[in-house]
Amino acid sequence: MTKITISLIKADVGGYPGHSSVHPALIETAESKLENAKKSGALIDFKVMACGDDLELLMSHINGCDCGDIHALAWSTFEAATEKAKELKLYGAGQDLLADAFSGNIRGMGPGVAEMEITERKSEPIVAFMMDKTEPGAFNLPIFRMFADPFNTAGLIIDPACHGGFTFEVWDIMEHRKVMMNCPEEMYDLLALIGAKSRYVIKRVFSKPGCSISDKEPVATISTEKLYQTAGTYVGKDDPAGLVRCQSGLPALGEVLEPFALGHLVSGWMRGSHNGPLMPCSFDTAHPTRFDGPPRVIAAGFQMAKGKFVGPVDLFKDPAFDRARQRCLEITDYLRAHGPFEPHRLPMEDMEYTTLPHVMKTLANRFEKAE
Numbered sequence: 019m020t021k022i023t024i025s026l027i028k029a030d031v032g033g034y035p036g037h038s039s040v041h042p043a044l045i046e047t048a049e050s051k052l053e054n055a056k057k058s059g060a061l062i063d064f065k066v067m068a069c070g071d072d073l074e075l076l077m078s079h080i081n082g083c084d085c086g087d088i089h090a091l092a093w094s095t096f097e098a099a100t101e102k103a104k105e106l107k108l109y110g111a112g113q114d115l116l117a118d119a120f121s122g123n124i125r126g127m128g129p130g131v132a133e134m135e136i137t138e139r140k141s142e143p144i145v146a147f148m149m150d151k152t153e154p155g156a157f158n159l160p161i162f163r164m165f166a167d168p169f170n171t172a173g174l175i176i177d178p179a180c181h182g183g184f185t186f187e188v189w190d191i192m193e194h195r196k197v198m199m200n201c202p203e204e205m206y207d208l209l210a211l212i213g214a215k216s217r218y219v220i221k222r223v224f225s226k227p228g229c230s231i232s233d234k235e236p237v238a239t240i241s242t243e244k245l246y247q248t249a250g251t252y253v254g255k256d257d258p259a260g261l262v263r264c265q266s267g268l269p270a271l272g273e274v275l276e277p278f279a280l281g282h283l284v285s286g287w288m289r290g291s292h293n294g295p296l297m298p299c300s301f302d303t304a305h306p307t308r309f310d311g312p313p314r315v316i317a318a319g320f321q322m323a324k325g326k327f328v329g330p331v332d333l334f335k336d337p338a339f340d341r342a343r344q345r346c347l348e349i350t351d352y353l354r355a356h357g358p359f360e361p362h363r364l365p366m367e368d369m370e371y372t373t374l375p376h377v378m379k380t381l382a383n384r385f386e387k388a389e
């Protein structure tokens with residue numbers, strides 16, 4: 019059976035206004051580029067979406083992960099959208115396109131990439147998560163809870179196909195190395211790493227041997243690109259995206275969404291330099307404006323049918339997430355009252371931009387030895 023590759027590739031190519039949303043003209047530009055690719059047979063299907071100021075390209079094809087042609091298509095689509103953004107003088111036009119020209123693989127060039135090659139099941143429910151004003155480590159807590167926490171996922175206890183647990187691929191994004199860890203056996207070690215979410219990030223989750231899904235295929239994948247490492251300086255936050263398969267030996271759709279009812283604290287709000295609650299919201303409210311936030315997550319639900327995306331359903335539109343949103347707003351008031359103080363503001367070493375070197379230079383001659 020032909021495998022299907024699902025590629026979710028995203029970039030901020032200009033905000034409207036500021037960093038709050040994507041202008042409809044950018045979405046139209048991307049749709050027309052991808053429609054041409056679909057007509058030519060390069061893509062089976064696609065959806066163009068947006069979360070905050072991030073333009074999200076969801077594509078299906080048969081070329082596998084890291085396919086040069088698909089990455090080139092995404093790059094040229096972002097370039098076309100950048101042209102449009104420049105014409106409209108949108109904010110930070112081309113912000114995430116860090117290279118002058120495409121060089122074979124879009125990873126490391128600015129955009130975020132979440133891809134997986136799958137054997138489409140008899141029924142293949144899938145969720146595309148897209149976040150704004152945060153970083154890849156924002157996925158650690160919810161992905162852990164979906165695939166390893168029995169208080170979140172009842173299936174880990176009561177579904178024999180889930181009962182063996184899952185394998186997590188964790189990347190150390192500072193040292194560029196990775197490790198595979200099994201749950202539940204190594205749960206405490208896994209948590210020791212992924213609790214440090216600015217450094218250790220879950221990249222993929224796999225089924226274990228014996229599960230109904232091939233253990234060679236990922237069941238979840240997350241973009242882990244860190245922009246500042248690519249650019250060497252602050253250029254905007256690495257707003258991440260991820261894909262999660264559901265049901266039949268995997269967490270049910272509702273178990274996949276449940277972790278987002280917490281509104282957990284993530285970093286990346288205002289100038290990439292503040293902590294805030296991750297607010298689950300509907301597509302049409304994913305426009306962060308209060309202090310450029312609070313950070314957002316949207317969830318687009320699909321059934322795959324021979325590579326076609328049947329959907330999306332706007333999953334966080336459910337009023338059952340209203341209380342989570344309400345709590346995020348209360349946390350927002352509380353954190354905002356801290357102004358420039360940690361832990362609302364990130365610690366110095368995690369800040370995306372800082373005036374500290376400048377302040378220290380001005381004060382250099384005035385510092386005296388303390389007793």
Ligand code: 13P
Nearest residue numbers: 265266269270271272273
């Ligand atoms: P169904 O019995 O409707 O398939 O639901 C199973 C399930 O996973 C619900 O959480």
Ligand code: 13P
Nearest residue numbers: 037254255288289290310
């Ligand atoms: P983005 O990373 O979404 O572009 O936001 C940057 C920022 O500094 C918002 O305050």
Ligand code: MG
Nearest residue numbers: 030033037071
């Ligand atoms: Mg932006």
Ligand code: MG
Nearest residue numbers: 071072150257
């Ligand atoms: Mg953004």
